[in-house]
Amino acid sequence: MDAVAAVQGYDARKESYEDMNDWLNVLVKKRIAKARAEGEALPAEMAWVAERDHEVYVKRFKPMVLVVLALCIYGIAQTSNPIALLATFVVFYFYIDFYSGVLHVVLDNPRFVRLPLIGVPCVEFQWHHTFPYDISTRRLFDVWGDLNVLLLVKSAFLFGICGFSTTTFMVAGVGYAWGYANQFSHRLAHTAPRNRPKLAVWMQEHRLLMPPAVHHVHHNDHTQAFPVLSGHSRGLIQGMLRVIPNGYFWLVLFVVLTALDLVAICWLVDRIWS
Ligand SMILES: [Zn+2]
Numbered sequence: 484m485d486a487v488a489a490v491q492g493y494d495a496r497k498e499s500y501e502d503m504n505d506w507l508n509v510l511v512k513k514r515i516a517k518a519r520a521e522g523e524a525l526p527a528e529m530a531w532v533a534e535r536d537h538e539v540y541v542k543r544f545k546p547m548v549l550v551v552l553a554l555c556i557y558g559i560a561q562t563s564n565p566i567a568l569l570a571t572f573v574v575f576y577f578y579i580d581f582y583s584g585v586l587h588v589v590l591d592n593p594r595f596v597r598l599p600l601i602g603v604p605c606v607e608f609q610w611h612h613t614f615p616y617d618i619s620t621r622r623l624f625d626v627w628g629d630l631n632v633l634l635l636v637k638s639a640f641l642f643g644i645c646g647f648s649t650t651t652f653m654v655a656g657v658g659y660a661w662g663y664a665n666q667f668s669h670r671l672a673h674t675a676p677r678n679r680p681k682l683a684v685w686m687q688e689h690r691l692l693m694p695p696a697v698h699h700v701h702h703n704d705h706t707q708a709f710p711v712l713s714g715h716s717r718g719l720i721q722g723m724l725r726v727i728p729n730g731y732f733w734l735v736l737f738v739v740l741t742a743l744d745l746v747a748i749c750w751l752v753d754r755i756w757s
């Protein structure tokens with residue numbers, strides 16, 4: 484079967500689909516059919532999907548996103564200490580960029596595609612290299628919903644260890660708000676200039692959010708420019724990668740940060756301001 488025949492039979496017209504996840508899943512099928520027809524060796528994330536007929540792009544659970552948004556508003560609004568709030572806001576702005584870099588280094592690793600728990604997120608991340616426009620095509624609720632499981636895990640550690648105090652809610656509120664800003668920033672980097680809000684363009688031009696040109700470095704070379712909120716910590720991530728390139732170090736770092744970063748920030752805020 485030649486490549487042309489292999490990809491026939493898939494309706495790849497975007498306008499034929501109401502849900503962009505369905506359209507993107509058809510593009511995945513077409514890409515795999517073409518690779519097979521041409522005898523191309525499939526990269527790890529494609530081989531994994533081809534073996535299982537797995538749907539890469541899924542609709543996320545919207546009520547969870549609404550709960551997180553409500554938690555962001557409540558966590559910030561109920562804070563009585565504006566200095567502590569401002570300091571937490573600034574700390575998270577820099578920290579979330581770094582954390583997004585660590586997460587991205589781990590989920591881009593093709594050797595982790597077959598690991599339990601993080602295998603599927605790895606597959607989803609690595610398909611973004613094939614279809615960079617996926618993130619700007621899917622609904623913002625789905626892009627935020629990509630964090631559902633991660634935020635559930637982080638919430639279990641944060642509230643389980645620190646309880647339901649004012650500080651805990653503030654840390655969750657500010658942290659999750661920057662987490663959603665991180666998704667939004669990555670999405671903006673792949674959004675056509677005419678569709679970007681003016682304020683967002685201004686923020687990109689002033690390096691408050693990641694400029695698209697910085698992120699496109701990553702799409703040209705998947706070993707560079709991992710952070711996606713502001714891109715400020717990309718030098719730090721590259722420096723750490725040069726010193727410790729071993730993927731398992733990054734996996735352990737990611738797991739430890741995922742479990743304990745909010746707990747540590749909550750503890751610090753309480754120590755400084757209580
Ligand atoms: Zn990547």
Ligand SMILES: [Zn+2]
Nearest residue numbers: 611615673698
């Ligand atoms: Zn991207």
